[in-house]
Amino acid sequence: MQSQEKDNLIIARLWPGENVYEQLKDICQKHKVKTGVFVSGIGQLGWAELGFFREKGDYFPQKFDRPLEVLGLLGIVSASESGYDFHLHISLAGADKTVFGGHFIAGVVSATLEVVILKSDIKIRREIEEETGLKGLILV
Numbered sequence: 689m690q691s692q693e694k695d696n697l698i699i700a701r702l703w704p705g706e707n708v709y710e711q712l713k714d715i716c717q718k719h720k721v722k723t724g725v726f727v728s729g730i731g732q733l734g735w736a737e738l739g740f741f742r743e744k745g746d747y748f749p750q751k752f753d754r755p756l757e758v759l760g761l762l763g764i765v766s767a768s769e770s771g772y773d774f775h776l777h778i779s780l781a782g783a784d785k786t787v788f789g790g791h792f793i794a795g796v797v798s799a800t801l802e803v804v805i806l807k808s809d810i811k812i813r814r815e816i817e818e819e820t821g822l823k824g825l826i827l828v
Contacts, residue, residue: 689701689702689703689706689711689714689715691715691718691719693719693807696806696807696808697804697805697806697807698715698719698721698724698803698804698805698806698807699802699803699804700715700802700803700804700805701800701801701802701803702731702797702800702801702802702803703797703800704734704797704798704799704800705734705796705797706796706797706801707794707795707796708733708792708794708795708796708797708801709774709794711797712765712772712774712803713771713772715803715805716765716767716772716805719805719807721765721767721772721805721807722766722767722807722808722809722811723764723765723766723767723807723808723809723810723811723812724764724765724766724805724806724807724808725763725764725805725806725808726761726762726763726764726765726776726803726804726805727762727804727805727806728760728761728802728803728804729758729760729761729762729778729801729802729803729804730758730759730760730761730801730802731757731758731797731798731799731800731801731802732755732756732757732758732797732798732799732800732801733755733756733758733780733795733796733797733798733801734755734795734796734797734798735751735752735753735754735756735795735796736751736752736756736778736780736792736793736794736795737749737750737751737752737793737794737795738750738752738778738780738788738789738790738791738792738793739790739791739793740790740791741791741820741822743820744819744820744821745821747791749793750790752780754782754783755783755798755799756780756781756782756798757780757781757782758778758779758780758801759779759780759781759787759789760778760779760789761776761777761778761792761801761803762776762777762778763775763776763777763792764812764825765805766812766813766814768813768814773813773814773823774792775791775814775823775825776791776792777789777790777791777792778790778792778795810827811827811828812825812826812827812828813826813828814826
């Protein structure tokens with residue numbers, strides 16, 4: 689992974705074989721991100737796992753074991769006591785150009801992943817919400 693920051697904008701590139709979340713955490717630590725917005729993410733993953741929230745206690749995960757083009761990676765990251773809380777969604781396409789997406793759970797870079805993160809000083813945190821069981825965004 690390589691990354692640079694200027695004027696609160698981080699541009700990063702992840703390399704083949706790298707775990708997406710491990711590298712995103714490293715980028716956030718390196719650039720001291722407290723709150724960040726994923727403005728762009730494009731590239732290719734070797735495999736990915738996505739989720740779809742149905743209802744409390746029913747978060748349907750699905751793994752895709754093939755190369756997939758990343759058409760867009762969007763979301764928010766916030767620093768927490770345990771490290772970082774990411775809430776990312778991703779749009780992917782297969783070789784047949786079929787597009788699908790969902791909550792990004794995991795993945796490994798195949799060819800490249802180019803990510804742009806905008807740092808913000810807006811304070812947020814995530815708390816488990818009783819109704820959904822999800823970590824909801826709380827503005828502090």
